[in-house]
Every structure is written in structure tokens, then in C-alpha cells.
Amino acid sequence: MDKYLQIETVGMSFDTKKGPFVALTAIDLAVRKGEFVSLIGHSGCGKSTLLNLVAGLLAPTEGGVILAGREIAGPGPDRGVVFQNHSLLPWLTCFGNVYLAVERVFGAAESKARLKARTQSALELVGLAHAMDKLPQEISGGMKQRVGIARALAIEPKMLLLDEPFGALDALTRATLQDELIRIVGSTGATVLMVTHDVDEAVLLSDRVVMMTNGPAATIGEVLEVDLPRPRERLALAANSRYIHLRARVLEFLYHRQAKRAA
């Protein structure tokens, strides 16, 4: 298997007042180029911590993360991150938010007109060409998250990192954006690592679902191959026996083997 992203025996512990807290231990995961992998687990299992390690926002205390043959030493624009709470700058328009990223990555080599064209096409990709000059507070939560996705995609990252990207949205908006993401990933061939706590979302979108055990000292419990053909259709899959079976496997893992007492 051609390993694009390699997470090798990664462990992560944090210093707290009560001594070291081991969040992750012995994580081994490889992601192929163009693959869509989801991390799923109960809250507090360290799935976001793992994503932050790949993003470079945290440095692992054990092991290492390699992307396209290079060890990740810190955050950088070769990885596009979509944050759960969109993290758009409220004083910049949608265009301005995406342009900030585009300018950072391509500003040295390309003309202003080219940068603007890139920004525009990224916003068109997520269906927001009409809202380019709006400020974030003037658009809905779903639209904000689209801008976040456009910002991450516009810099042509090696990898797209999604941290519960639709977690803060209502169910209907979430479904629409999942369909959009299927389409976008299909057309760009992006390599994606996504953190989620939504079983349907994980199975619907992923090539593989990585199920994590409960923390502390969480690790990978099981990896599920989602061998459903693409393009995937939400409605058609709802009655698909294979889909139902895969979904049941994830549910069984989360609520039976890794059942968590109500917090």
C-alpha cells in the first residue's frame, strides 16, 4: 500500500497539575493518497488530539507523523484544516477570508488577478459565488462552514483535515453539506482525514472508518473498510444491506464494546 500519511507509534501525553495525562498511545495508521478516512469515538477519546497532531498544532510526545515522505514538524499550509466552529475572521468578507489563505500560499509566485481567480473558483466550488462580499455574521452557519471548506481547499493542500466539520449544524444542513463534500472530494480527489462522532456521516463519506477506544490512553480499536461503491447516494444507501451492516458494526463497537457510562 502506498502510504501518503503515516502515523507511526504515536503517543501523546499532556502535563497537568496531577501529573502527566496520557491521551493517546501506540497509534499506528497509514492513509493512501486520495483516501477518505474518518476517526470516530466517544468524546474525550483523543480523536481531535490526533487530528491536531497531523495538523501540527500539537507535537507528539512519542513516535512521529510523516506526510508525503516528510516528518510533520509544525503547522503549515500543505494541510488544509476545517475547524468545527468555522473560525472565519469576522472583519473579513467571505472572499477576504479565503483570499488571506490563497495569498499566503500562492502570493509569491502568482499575479493578483490569478489569486483572485483562485479565491473565486474555490467559493464557486462550495456554491457561494453569490455571497463572496458578505461578512461572516451575515450568512448562516452552514454557509460559514462552506467558506471554511473553501478556505482549506483553495490552498491546494496535500491533505484536508476536518475537525467535526458539521458538528455544530442542524441535521438537514449537515446532510446537504455532507452531499456537497462527497461531490467536492470526488471532483478534487483530495486525501481527507475527518474527525466525527456521527456514525452515518462516517460510513457515508469514508473509505475507512477508524474506531478509537475510550480515553485515557486511547488507541485505535478497529478499522472498518467501507467497501461501498462511489458515487454514493444518501437515499439509495439508506436501504442498502451492506451499508446497514457497516453502520451496525460501528454502532456495535461504540455502544457495546466501547460503551461509555453516561457522563
Added chain:
Amino acid sequence: MSSIALRKKDAFAVVAPPPPAGSPHPSAAALTESAARVAARGKARPAPTGYQRFQAPDWLLKSIASVLGFALFVCVWAAIAKFGGRIPGPVAVWHAAVTIFADPFYQKGPNDQGIGWNVLSSLKRVGIGFGLAALVGIPLGFLIGRFRFLSDMAAPMIAILRPVSPLAWLPIGLLLFKAANPAAIYAIFICSLWPMIINTAVGVRQVPQDYLNVARVLNLSEWKVFTKILFPAVLPYMLTGVRLSIGIAWLVIVAAEMLTGGVGIGFWVWDEWNNLKVEHIIIAIFTIGIVGLLLEQALMLVARRFSYS
């Protein structure tokens, strides 16, 4: 409304026995029924009578209240003037004000100038002292907010110096500059400095981590981080500091000028006291108040212009 009709329909569907052949579907019956109810409710609504309760507009009530408050103040003042001895009444002050404001920019030597010149020279001192304080305080606030170590370094000195009355610095100013005018400016500088440092530093510390994470994942240059993230995020806090400072500066300048003399509204108050022209002192009080109000309003306008939310 529609949810009620819907629930009604469900209930009907559950309890109703299977309909005899040929009769309409139960849910269809429910629909007709609810439609009939809507029509009935439409009819039951009372016809408009054309009578409408009068409601005064908001701005009118507000202005009536302000005028009333001011009138009450003038009445109390007139009463005090009538029974309180040497305080001049509103009418006497009004006549004096008309004379003074008829020629606000006369000049008869260094110690006898129009009220316009006095206000302008006070504003000039405030402007210079305050401007210098902004030049020093805002960058210092950014540094203190951004670097923990600098913050810890500055904290004890700021804590000790901030509660000191700016007038206590006046002798130091006189000693340093050997002249009254720069000493007054120096007092303004000192008193404007603290709110700007503190508010800017708080603003920098309040910048949401999410925004800084965006900067980190994009690896933005320090300059871009400053211009695109830090500065806009801190601006509202900074403007609060600026507004507080200018309010304090305008308070302090009157007292400082009483001590230093020369031309200025504070000096003018003291001079008129020595001349026992109490009407002029009252005029000065109003003038100081109105100028302070205008300064505050102007900065509020600027703040509103630059706030993003």
C-alpha cells in the same frame, strides 16, 4: 396552527374504525374539517373598528424627558440662586454667556483672551499629551499583551503607578521641563497612558485562540498576523482605552491648568474666581461639560465605524 391540524388528523386516524367502502378517506375528512375550522375562525375575528391606541414615538418621549430634566435642573438652580446668596441665577448667567460668546476670540494680552482661545489651548494640550500617550501606550499594550514575560515585568509598576493622581506628577514635569506648558502636557500624557496600555493588553489577550489557530495552520507571517488578525481583533478594546483616556485627560487638564496658569479653560476658571465673576465660572463649567461630551461622542462614532460586530 398547522401543527394542531396535523395532530388532530393523527388522532383521527388512530381511533377511527375502518371507513365503510365508498366514504372518503379519514384523513381527507380531517382535512376538510380543519379547513372548515379555519374558515370559522376567520369569521369569528372581530371586524376592525378603526380605533387605534395612540402611541407616542420613542424619540419624542426621549426628547420630552431630556427637556424636562434640564428644566428641572434650571428651576433648582434658580431656587438656589434666589435663596443661597452669591450664586448667580440662570438669567444672569445667560446674559453673561451671550456677551462672552459674542466675541469668543478676542485677545487683550496673555492673561485676557476670549473663551474660544482658552478652550482651544486646553484642547491643544490634551491633543498633544493624549497623542503622545497613544504613540507610547498602544504599542506597549500590544507587547505586554503578546508576551507573558513583559506582562509580568510591567504588572507591578502599572499597579503602583496607575492609582496615582496625575497632578502628583506635575512637580516632576515642572522639574523636568522647567516650563508650565510642557508640564501640563506631561500630566495629560501620564494619565492617558494607563487606560490605553491596559485596554490594549487585555484586547490582545482576548483574541480568540481560533483566530490564532488559523494563523498557525496557514503559517502567516508576523506582519500578516498583526494586520489581519491581531489589530482588527484588538481595535474595539483599543478604542475603549482611547475613549477612557480622553475622558480622563479632559478632567485632568482643568485641574492642571489651575496650577500652571497661562491660557486655558482651567486657568480661566481660576482667573474668574480671582475676579469674583461667578457667572463666568458657571459658563466655564457648562463649556467644559459640552466639550467633553463632544469628544466622547466623536470617539464613540469612530468606535462604531471600526467595530466589526
